[in-house]
Amino acid sequence: MESEEKGSSMKTAFVTVSALALFAFAAQADEPLQNGKIGYVLTNKNWAIYQTPDGKAECPNGLNDGPREQFDKLYPRDQKHNVVDSWLEREGEVMLPDPVRAKPGLTFFEAQGDMAIGLDLDGKNKPGDFRSPDGRTGVDNRIYRVFGCVGNYRGPDGSYRHFVESYMQKDNFNRIMMELSGVDDLANDPDVTVTLYRGRDDLLLDAAGKFIAGGTQRIDAEWGKEFIRTTKGRIVDGVLTTVPIDITYPESLARGAPKQFVKDWRVELKLTTSGAEGLMGGYLDIQRLHNNLIQNWGTHYRSYGQESISDEYRAMLKNADAYPDKNGQNRFISSGWEIKFKQVFIIHPDPAVAKATPQDGGAATEKAGR
Amino acid sequence: MSKTAQKTGAKSAEPDSAGTPKHLRALTQDQYLNTLAYVFGPDVQIEPHFPPAQRTDGLLALGTARSGVSSAQLELYQKAALGVSQLVINPERRKFLFTCQPRSATAADAACATAFFTRIGRLIHRRPLTPAELKEYVDEAGAAADRLQDFYKGLAVSIEAMLISPDVLFVVETAEPDPAKAGAQRLDAYSLATRLSLFLWNAAPDDELLRAAEKGELQTPKGRLAQVNRMLASPRLEKGVRAFFDDMFAFDAFAALSKDAQVYPAFTGVTAADAREETLRVVVDHLIAKQGDYRDLFTTRETFISPRLAAIYKLPAPPAWTRYTFPEGSPRSGIVTHVSFLATHAHPVRSSPTMRGKALRELLLCQPVPPPPPNVDFSALENPKSPFKTTRDRVTFHLKNPVCAGCHRITDPMGLALENFDGVGTYRSEEKGQQIDASGTFDGKAFAGAVGLGQALHDNPALTSCLVKRAFSYGSGSAAGNDAQPLLAYFNTRFGEQGYKLPVLLREITTSDAFARVKAE
Numbered sequence: 001m002e003s004e005e006k007g008s009s010m011k012t013a014f015v016t017v018s019a020l021a022l023f024a025f026a027a028q029a030d031e032p033l034q035n036g037k038i039g040y041v042l043t044n045k046n047w048a049i050y051q052t053p054d055g056k057a058e059c060p061n062g063l064n065d066g067p068r069e070q071f072d073k074l075y076p077r078d079q080k081h082n083v084v085d086s087w088l089e090r091e092g093e094v095m096l097p098d099p100v101r102a103k104p105g106l107t108f109f110e111a112q113g114d115m116a117i118g119l120d121l122d123g124k125n126k127p128g129d130f131r132s133p134d135g136r137t138g139v140d141n142r143i144y145r146v147f148g149c150v151g152n153y154r155g156p157d158g159s160y161r162h163f164v165e166s167y168m169q170k171d172n173f174n175r176i177m178m179e180l181s182g183v184d185d186l187a188n189d190p191d192v193t194v195t196l197y198r199g200r201d202d203l204l205l206d207a208a209g210k211f212i213a214g215g216t217q218r219i220d221a222e223w224g225k226e227f228i229r230t231t232k233g234r235i236v237d238g239v240l241t242t243v244p245i246d247i248t249y250p251e252s253l254a255r256g257a258p259k260q261f262v263k264d265w266r267v268e269l270k271l272t273t274s275g276a277e278g279l280m281g282g283y284l285d286i287q288r289l290h291n292n293l294i295q296n297w298g299t300h301y302r303s304y305g306q307e308s309i310s311d312e313y314r315a316m317l318k319n320a321d322a323y324p325d326k327n328g329q330n331r332f333i334s335s336g337w338e339i340k341f342k343q344v345f346i347i348h349p350d351p352a353v354a355k356a357t358p359q360d361g362g363a364a365t366e367k368a369g370r
Numbered sequence: 371m372s373k374t375a376q377k378t379g380a381k382s383a384e385p386d387s388a389g390t391p392k393h394l395r396a397l398t399q400d401q402y403l404n405t406l407a408y409v410f411g412p413d414v415q416i417e418p419h420f421p422p423a424q425r426t427d428g429l430l431a432l433g434t435a436r437s438g439v440s441s442a443q444l445e446l447y448q449k450a451a452l453g454v455s456q457l458v459i460n461p462e463r464r465k466f467l468f469t470c471q472p473r474s475a476t477a478a479d480a481a482c483a484t485a486f487f488t489r490i491g492r493l494i495h496r497r498p499l500t501p502a503e504l505k506e507y508v509d510e511a512g513a514a515a516d517r518l519q520d521f522y523k524g525l526a527v528s529i530e531a532m533l534i535s536p537d538v539l540f541v542v543e544t545a546e547p548d549p550a551k552a553g554a555q556r557l558d559a560y561s562l563a564t565r566l567s568l569f570l571w572n573a574a575p576d577d578e579l580l581r582a583a584e585k586g587e588l589q590t591p592k593g594r595l596a597q598v599n600r601m602l603a604s605p606r607l608e609k610g611v612r613a614f615f616d617d618m619f620a621f622d623a624f625a626a627l628s629k630d631a632q633v634y635p636a637f638t639g640v641t642a643a644d645a646r647e648e649t650l651r652v653v654v655d656h657l658i659a660k661q662g663d664y665r666d667l668f669t670t671r672e673t674f675i676s677p678r679l680a681a682i683y684k685l686p687a688p689p690a691w692t693r694y695t696f697p698e699g700s701p702r703s704g705i706v707t708h709v710s711f712l713a714t715h716a717h718p719v720r721s722s723p724t725m726r727g728k729a730l731r732e733l734l735l736c737q738p739v740p741p742p743p744p745n746v747d748f749s750a751l752e753n754p755k756s757p758f759k760t761t762r763d764r765v766t767f768h769l770k771n772p773v774c775a776g777c778h779r780i781t782d783p784m785g786l787a788l789e790n791f792d793g794v795g796t797y798r799s800e801e802k803g804q805q806i807d808a809s810g811t812f813d814g815k816a817f818a819g820a821v822g823l824g825q826a827l828h829d830n831p832a833l834t835s836c837l838v839k840r841a842f843s844y845g846s847g848s849a850a851g852n853d854a855q856p857l858l859a860y861f862n863t864r865f866g867e868q869g870y871k872l873p874v875l876l877r878e879i880t881t882s883d884a885f886a887r888v889k890a891e
Contacts, residue, residue, distance in 0.1 A: 031684065032684065201689065204636070204677075204681055206631060206636060206638065207631045207635070207638045208631055210635065212635050214636055214680070214681035214682075214684055215677065215680075215681060216677055216680055216686040218688060345680070345685065345686030345687075346686070347686050347688060
């Protein structure tokens with residue numbers, strides 16, 4: 001254990017800070033909801049993909065082709081091709097796809113039907129909206145059209161789903177936490193405050209490697225400042241709904257650690273003292289999502305999940321339903337995610353250290369005696 | 371003892387004692403490793419996997435006198451010795467482990483080997499080597515060096531042999547006439563040095579203690595007191611105290627502890643290791659660093675937590691160990707509310723007031739509880755359609771059967787006070803929807819919950835007398851029998867007069883005549 005206590009002065013400072021913060025909890029009983037506060041840490045996040053057992057209803061043409069299948073169709077192996085017109089053409093198309101036209105001979109299948117999982121983001125039941133399996137109408141989740149028939153995103157074992165969950169355990173970059181404060185009753189409370197943070201610690205696992213409640217997370221008050229957002233919410237019959245806000249959230253992908261930007265983000269979560277489970281929704285920044293995918297989601301992963309990013313890009317722009325640019329092209333797309341949290345104790349940093357940034361040369365930290 | 375008495379080593383009022391037998395007992399794995407760390411440096415680390423001793427009269431330490439060595443176990447010792455010998459001759463370590471350079475690195479050098487084995491052999495054997503022993507180690511090393519054309523590899527052969535020598539693996543105590551008391555026997559100086567060092571440091575004597583033995587100082591009250599005070603002031607005392615309480619609290623149970631992951635998902639192997647460490651940290655902090663009252667171990671709210679333990683305690687905890695104080699009003703106080711005690715004395719899927727009560731009686735109060743009779747009928751308790759809603763209901767059923775009630779009346783009323791903690795030590799207020807009644811009684815005193823139990827333990831005279839008994843037995847290597855009662859009562863009185871501080875008790879025991887007295891066979 002001593003070795004854990006060694007490290008950089010910054011690490012030592014944070015351990016000290018955390019220890020001090022810990023004493024702030026000393027006067028409280030050992031219950032997750034303490035002084036009107038309860039913390040949760042994200043453990044599962046998947047695109048909300050509605051799937052029928054055989055997939056024929058939503059994907060009557062089957063699943064889409066990926067890079068390998070498309071390459072074979074465009075450049076049959078029994079013909080000769082030069083590098084510029086084959087390999088490099090495909091690489092260019094992935095990096096800078098034509099926003100409208102696909103290469104002749106290639107087809108992209110969007111998810112069909114009017115059934116999808118998600119939230120009603122705009123309070124309207126308009127053409128193009130979905131209804132959900134649990135009876136909702138006006139569901140806004142246009143990205144389901146894009147991802148619904150791509151193997152990578154379908155359950156139970158699409159590569160994207162697998163890796164997002166895997167990196168949830170392996171990485172800290174994507175440690176999203178939600179702290180509820182001003183909670184009088186976890187079952188019903190008309191006014192609670194919801195704050196998002198990034199955590200700094202590993203998730204707590206049981207002996208079988210499953211996420212469990214009761215861990216501790218320190219807030220990343222330095223490099224995670226951009227992820228800190230506060231909104232209001234209400235709890236009705238144990239379900240939390242939040243007032244929409246714009247957020248940036250960290251995500252870990254196969255080869256990188258991108259950030260996604262969501263407008264009008266909100267959650268609808270069933271709360272317990274050990275966890276929270278439900279949906280999150282909002283309008284996702286298409287260009288940032290596409291950039292993140294091409295930069296961090298290698299051809300290797302796209303091939304195994306049969307995912308054509310350039311086709312997805314065109315489909316996203318086609319289905320985009322919010323926040324148009326000056327040319328009238330919508331740049332954001334309604335999206336839904338299924339998410340799960342586990343209860344966690346959140347340790348707040350010493351305010352003096354939290355203010356210390358590289359720009360001040362650590363002066364605030366030094367002044368605080370850390 | 372007065373300060374004057376401490377300074378002079380003068381003893382008063384110690385009752386006459388027949389002493390304890392001289393022993394032949396096996397070094398434990400930790401004693402072996404701690405000794406190697408002192409002699410060769412802390413980075414000479416191996417995992418020898420020595421066989422565990424059998425718990426005898428409440429202590430593993432007493433079981434070491436009943437240990438034998440099978441051929442398979444000898445192989446483990448040999449493997450460990452081989453590993454150490456190779457580490458010792460490593461070129462990087464030669465610089466500081468060897469005080470001489472051989473004339474040639476590819477041939478025997480009797481003079482350099484003699485210098486090496488004289489120094490190392492004394493520390494490993496816990497006494498100076500006899501000329502014959504020294505010659506044998508040097509000769510074997512020389513023959514091997516010539517054969518292997520490597521001075522150091524030759525040396526390694528003899529180091530390996532030394533480390534599996536019965537004289538090293540086993541402590542053989544020897545006696546001599548006590549000049550202060552006609553007809554009486556006492557441990558010789560080296561046996562006394564070893565007994566002191568194994569007790570206080572859980573390791574073989576260091577150079578200074580052996581020097582005091584060689585000079586005869588250890589056999590004088592003043593000289594022994596000086597050495598004991600030096601050892602009590604040493605950082606190495608922590609290892610000795612940890613080893614003693616690990617034994618007294620039967621923490622070897624952690625080696626076989628398992629919990630049902632379906633019922634207690636937060637309890638893992640790391641949790642178990644941390645639980646053991648938590649209690650030992652509190653023991654060391656309270657009894658050594660703070661020189662606290664032993665009884666307060668059972669009421670203190672101060673502890674240390676790790677992230678894994680925090681998940682059981684339902685508390686926040688930063689990475690690494692952190693001091694923590696359970697707040698006033700918390701249901702936890704004292705080490706019996708630690709995960710260590712609560713988890714080791716419970717079933718894999720549920721709590722057990724009986725196991726907890728038995729452990730309290732046997733481990734902390736030295737009050738043995740008889741095992742259940744062989745013909746006991748468990749059918750009503752093992753019925754899968756149990757009619758009992760709470761654990762209290764289950765154990766109360768025992769009291770209806772006179773065969774069971776005799777022992778359960780001793781154990782259960784104490785253990786029930788810990789029912790607010792489940793099988794791994796997490797707090798609970800309800801069981802199967804029923805509010806838990808954590809009231810208990812102990813020797814006629816009624817109390818509510820674990821806090822009351824801790825206070826009852828604190829106030830019970832058996833708590834300190836048990837520690838005294840265990841400490842003397844552990845240090846001397848013999849179970850203290852009835853004939854030792856006056857001596858133990860004397861130690862307990864001295865202990866109490868000086869605030870029940872552990873170092874005081876250790877000093878009283880190790881400087882007593884009884885500690886070095888050898889019982890006539």
